[in-house]
Amino acid sequence: MKQPHSIEYLQQLVIDRLKEKAGKIGQTRPVNLYQPIEYTLNMGGKRLRPVMLLMACDLFGGKVPQALNAAIAVEIFHNFTLLHDDIMDHADIRRNQPAVHKKYNENVAILSGDAMSIMAYQFLLKTESPAIQKVTQLFSKTAMEVCEGQQYDMDFENQTSVNIDDYLEMIRLKTAVLIAGSFKMGAQLALATDADADRIYRFGINLGLAFQLQDDLLDVFAEQEKFGKKTGGDILANKKTFLLLKALELAKPEQKERLNHWLTKKDFDPLEKIAAVKQIYTDLNLKKISQQKSDDYYLAALNELQAIELESDRKKPLILLAKTIMKREH
Amino acid sequence: MKQPHSIEYLQQLVIDRLKEKAGKIGQTRPVNLYQPIEYTLNMGGKRLRPVMLLMACDLFGGKVPQALNAAIAVEIFHNFTLLHDDIMDHADIRRNQPAVHKKYNENVAILSGDAMSIMAYQFLLKTESPAIQKVTQLFSKTAMEVCEGQQYDMDFENQTSVNIDDYLEMIRLKTAVLIAGSFKMGAQLALATDADADRIYRFGINLGLAFQLQDDLLDVFAEQEKFGKKTGGDILANKKTFLLLKALELAKPEQKERLNHWLTKKDFDPLEKIAAVKQIYTDLNLKKISQQKSDDYYLAALNELQAIELESDRKKPLILLAKTIMKREH
Numbered sequence A, B: 001m002k003q004p005h006s007i008e009y010l011q012q013l014v015i016d017r018l019k020e021k022a023g024k025i026g027q028t029r030p031v032n033l034y035q036p037i038e039y040t041l042n043m044g045g046k047r048l049r050p051v052m053l054l055m056a057c058d059l060f061g062g063k064v065p066q067a068l069n070a071a072i073a074v075e076i077f078h079n080f081t082l083l084h085d086d087i088m089d090h091a092d093i094r095r096n097q098p099a100v101h102k103k104y105n106e107n108v109a110i111l112s113g114d115a116m117s118i119m120a121y122q123f124l125l126k127t128e129s130p131a132i133q134k135v136t137q138l139f140s141k142t143a144m145e146v147c148e149g150q151q152y153d154m155d156f157e158n159q160t161s162v163n164i165d166d167y168l169e170m171i172r173l174k175t176a177v178l179i180a181g182s183f184k185m186g187a188q189l190a191l192a193t194d195a196d197a198d199r200i201y202r203f204g205i206n207l208g209l210a211f212q213l214q215d216d217l218l219d220v221f222a223e224q225e226k227f228g229k230k231t232g233g234d235i236l237a238n239k240k241t242f243l244l245l246k247a248l249e250l251a252k253p254e255q256k257e258r259l260n261h262w263l264t265k266k267d268f269d270p271l272e273k274i275a276a277v278k279q280i281y282t283d284l285n286l287k288k289i290s291q292q293k294s295d296d297y298y299l300a301a302l303n304e305l306q307a308i309e310l311e312s313d314r315k316k317p318l319i320l321l322a323k324t325i326m327k328r329e330h
Helices: A007-022 A031-041 A048-059 A065-088 A106-124 A132-157 A164-189 A194-221 A242-250 A253-264 A270-283 A286-307 A312-325 B007-022 B031-041 B048-059 B065-088 B106-124 B132-157 B164-189 B194-221 B242-250 B253-264 B270-283 B286-307 B312-325
Strands: none
Touching: A007 A031, A007 A048, A007 A065, A007 A312, A031 A065, A031 A106, A031 B132, A048 A065, A048 A164, A048 A194, A048 A312, A065 A106, A065 A132, A065 A164, A065 B106, A106 A132, A106 B065, A106 B106, A106 B132, A132 A164, A132 B031, A132 B106, A132 B132, A164 A194, A164 A242, A194 A242, A194 A270, A194 A286, A194 A312, A242 A253, A242 A270, A242 A286, A253 A270, A270 A286, A286 A312, B007 B031, B007 B048, B007 B065, B007 B312, B031 B065, B031 B106, B048 B065, B048 B164, B048 B194, B048 B312, B065 B106, B065 B132, B065 B164, B106 B132, B132 B164, B164 B194, B164 B242, B194 B242, B194 B270, B194 B286, B194 B312, B242 B253, B242 B270, B242 B286, B253 B270, B270 B286, B286 B312
């Protein structure tokens, strides 16, 4: 078997194909439908999910060019969910640019999103593969689960008590299944065995959970320069992350009272609230507890990869990707 | 070849399957995602598009039970478009019940709609057929065109001049392609030749256009009891239908001025406006012109059906369906 492709090579393939396909989409009529799609696809991003699909395909000896349309499909679908989520979450900025519902309007954002979801299927269905029906079924199941995750996320905002298992199930659906699904689609296109396809799926689920827990942690504890965005956003929004839920679980009466004080306070100095809540998290040793939970998932992910019976050289890019996502240097 | 199934038989099949599948969907978690889907699918309706798919499948000797999931897919997709259109059009009532965005809220309507669009694919992809990839591609192309039609429809509201060809293209996309696509999907599942599949597609396009023109006409000229809903709605909303566009084209200066007066008037008595505009349409002979245009498409539809080389007995249910849709007694 030949050497696997590098992450950078596959990323460039995705970027080039996206540029080729999405570059002129905005000229299609009706322009009010297609321009926002071009705008969205040109916002950038690391294109991780399509790269994951191609890497899994490559791992199992599949033909990467044959999987490229499926990879683009996953990226278009992911961007569709961001577009509609931004409407629902009233998030006006996406990657430092106005969100579609702000740049255009809400109707445009709804309909262009709908069109992107269909367009994702159109790219996927260009794929020539004996596994196409199975792959499209997996894609659909995954897409449905992402909707379920978004619904749970919105439900949690109005729910007074959310337990940690509920939270983990929510991030599994909202974040991890699309990562896992992308890997598994690539494996299926490479005609991997069902057992191997399931292993790389579980690799993706565990990696996705590890990543999300790490991301929640960084939102509170990161050095701002390294993290790339302002820390404390989740604390200000009372977002029910692993940290907050675990804090509510572990807090002694006095700490719980202090936490609830900040959760219910209407007028506050943002920096003061961040510092106060962060202090409670620190007192409860949550940085370590949370990091440990993330590490557990990360190791579980690597174990799944380990179990795939292929020479370890072929797995190197995937291990590197996992490290990069987790911002690990070791 | 055996006798074709009746419309009623196929309609009952669709209703039963929908009841079986959609009846308990609202119990799936998260309920805020799935309950609105059950609510939408239980609103009723004539289930015309799935019946059309099954009729085309039956016409070409395909197995009807094998096409049932595809039929359900088309119905779910159609109901998804109504759900999202109602948000965009600020339409608060659907089939005498509160629209989803009113009964629940707008976020629920956006996300449940997204889920329905994916669910449509899930049903379609259950289909076992050598034509499944082709059918799913056609379904996607059709779905995309329906989005384009909705965008044109919204664009027209803000456009000062819309010509009749633009209008016909809009209703082709918004209404006719899903009818035509349903027929063609049924034909493809029955493994009809491409030529025959294209004929039944054109049958559907022409029937869809004839139907929409007729519907526009009835909105103005129907006897209220027979039409089943209030007449004059399009006139009150200044909707750019074939009638209004043709009137603007044919009107003499004095009539044009009178028409523009009513189009721009802010305060008016509804019945007075309806009567005045209707009078202009009558003076311009638009009832006949519009009926003629609809008849032309209707006959073109029947000619396409005629061209399919099958014994005429097999085509009888389709001819009956066309007549029923057009509310014709002869």
